[in-house]
Amino acid sequence: PKSHFTLPSGDTIPSVALGESAPDIASLTSHFILIYAPGVWQAGGRELGEAVKIALAAGYRHFDGAWAYRNEHDVGNAIVESGVPREDIFITSKLWNSFHAPEDIEASLDESLSRLRTSYLDLYLIHWPIAFKKEPYLNGRIEIDEALTADPYPTWKKLEELVDKGKIRNIGVSKYENLTSNPLKYRPAVNQVELSFGNPQPELLAWAKLHDVLLEAYSPLGSSRQVKETLELPIKIAKELGITPAQVIISWHVQRGVVVLPKSVHEGRIRENFEIVALPQEDFDLIERAAVSKAPQRVINPSKEWGLDYDIFA
Numbered sequence: 001p002k003s004h005f006t007l008p009s010g011d012t013i014p015s016v017a018l019g020e021s022a023p024d025i026a027s028l029t030s031h032f033i034l035i036y037a038p039g040v041w042q043a044g045g046r047e048l049g050e051a052v053k054i055a056l057a058a059g060y061r062h063f064d065g066a067w068a069y070r071n072e073h074d075v076g077n078a079i080v081e082s083g084v085p086r087e088d089i090f091i092t093s094k095l096w097n098s099f100h101a102p103e104d105i106e107a108s109l110d111e112s113l114s115r116l117r118t119s120y121l122d123l124y125l126i127h128w129p130i131a132f133k134k135e136p137y138l139n140g141r142i143e144i145d146e147a148l149t150a151d152p153y154p155t156w157k158k159l160e161e162l163v164d165k166g167k168i169r170n171i172g173v174s175k176y177e178n179l180t181s182n183p184l185k186y187r188p189a190v191n192q193v194e195l196s197f198g199n200p201q202p203e204l205l206a207w208a209k210l211h212d213v214l215l216e217a218y219s220p221l222g223s224s225r226q227v228k229e230t231l232e233l234p235i236k237i238a239k240e241l242g243i244t245p246a247q248v249i250i251s252w253h254v255q256r257g258v259v260v261l262p263k264s265v266h267e268g269r270i271r272e273n274f275e276i277v278a279l280p281q282e283d284f285d286l287i288e289r290a291a292v293s294k295a296p297q298r299v300i301n302p303s304k305e306w307g308l309d310y311d312i313f314a
């Protein structure tokens with residue numbers, strides 16, 4: 001199986017990363033309007049720091065986080081304490097919705113960099129295809145910035161500038177279907193989306209391959225409500241190959257040409273999720289055919305909480 005993919009910049013990106021959103025993030029709707037409050041996530045954070053160290057020992061060199069997870073300091077501390085050289089590690093962070101205005105981006109990036117204890121990110125993504133106005137957000141309310149949501153070109157231009165400044169090596173998006181019709185200096189290298197057995201998005205994958213955009217799969221085993229059911233599907237193939245159902249599914253993702261971001265804070269699973277195999281073609285085809293969209297497709301869909309009068313995924 002592929003241990004890395006290559007980005008348009010020529011950088012390589014490890015095909016399996018440790019996902020870092022807080023374990024119960026999907027159930028915490030307040031997450032989406034909470035501003036940074038030190039201490040809020042510390043219990044989860046200590047657990048995450050341990051998970052990062054376990055992952056590094058198991059061979060992971062790719063960590064997928066975000067400003068909004070509010071645990072980047074735990075990741076940064078764990079990486080520094082591990083002694084693994086920074087240049088051996090691929091670090092992703094994401095620009096939160098409330099900082100899309102060009103004049104707000106660099107300060108937010110700098111905050112992520114300082115919490116992660118690094119001078120550059122390997123990959124910086126626009127977290128959602130939607131822009132909030134900053135001030136109401138910082139006061140606990142959400143107002144949509146219609147202009148920047150309709151065309152994030154100014155946001156993207158600022159990100160390109162930060163690439164040229166050396167603070168970011170690659171830029172991309174998350175959950176996007178359309179970025180802008182303006183000409184770009186650097187095209188999005190990555191689109192991070194929900195991809196799983198119950199939401200395989202074959203059309204999006206085909207489009208991404210055609211346009212040389214690498215897809216990254218969050219919730220690759222399905223949402224926490226779907227994981228148990230999802231892991232029952234490949235039991236037979238797993239037994240035949242002598243691996244676990246989770247390993248079948250993660251291997252399937254990589255074989256589809258997708259970066260996988262499994263999330264776990266348990267040592268056994270962290271190790272398990274990193275051990276991928278090359279599936280025999282007939283097993284791959286079987287899984288590809290069995291993967292069909294089922295409701296609920298989206299683990300996280302905050303459209304209502306954000307007061308949108310439309311479904312962001314519709």
Ligand code: A2P
Nearest residue numbers: 219220222223224227246263264265266269272
């Ligand atoms: P845990 O952290 O207890 O291991 P998400 O949709 O947010 O990515 O959630 C994925 C869920 O799948 C997590 O709650 C995680 O729980 C669980 N999980 C991760 N890896 C495995 C695995 N190999 N086997 C079973 N469950 C897993």
